[in-house]
Amino acid sequence: MKALRTGTAELDRVLEERPIWKCQQCGLCSGICPSEKAGGIRPIDILTRASLGVLELDRERSLWLCAVCNSCTERCQMGVDPAEVIALLRGGAAGLGNIPKHFSEEAKLFIRSGLSFPNTGMTKKLRKDLGLDDLAIPPETMLELALLIKRTRLGELRLD
Ligand code: SF4
Numbered sequence: 001m002k003a004l005r006t007g008t009a010e011l012d013r014v015l016e017e018r019p020i021w022k023c024q025q026c027g028l029c030s031g032i033c034p035s036e037k038a039g040g041i042r043p044i045d046i047l048t049r050a051s052l053g054v055l056e057l058d059r060e061r062s063l064w065l066c067a068v069c070n071s072c073t074e075r076c077q078m079g080v081d082p083a084e085v086i087a088l089l090r091g092g093a094a095g096l097g098n099i100p101k102h103f104s105e106e107a108k109l110f111i112r113s114g115l116s117f118p119n120t121g122m123t124k125k126l127r128k129d130l131g132l133d134d135l136a137i138p139p140e141t142m143l144e145l146a147l148l149i150k151r152t153r154l155g156e157l158r159l160d
């Protein structure tokens with residue numbers, strides 16, 4: 001198989017260990033994909049271009065239209081695991097600066113607060129109405145998150 005041009009040697013190695021070569025182009029992954037039905041990502045197309053080494057990670061926007069529902073992986077009879085491959089490709093795309101604004105804003109908020117959504121006055125009110133405690137991320141959890149952010153290298157992404 002031709003080497004994948006993902007832009008990072010580490011990601012190339014990870015992807016080369018995935019059995020993309022087992023793909024038989026049956027199209028079951030695309031047939032079940034809810035994103036494709038709505039005009040979003042076409043998993044079979046992504047896998048085909050990735051295996052041919054012609055996927056341009058620095059500009060491929062459809063990677064970000066995957067809903068990470070895992071339906072393609074459940075459907076695939078060949079153990080290709082398209083959802084994981086797409087997640088890895090998405091990570092590679094982010095590393096090359098190909099990351100939509102709303103995702104980078106969410107990542108920045110998560111790094112800053114430990115939450116992936118803003119804890120607004122409305123959030124506080126709704127939680128109070130439901131009898132739930134106010135959301136407060138304990139310092140020890142923030143330390144664990146800092147470790148995760150370091151290990152996953154989330155903090156190394158260009159998020160502006
Ligand atoms: S379901 Fe599996 S074998 Fe079929 S096209 Fe998709 S990845 Fe390839």
Ligand code: SF4
Nearest residue numbers: 033066067069070072
């Ligand atoms: S994980 Fe992504 S590519 Fe796979 S079926 Fe769901 S939306 Fe489609």
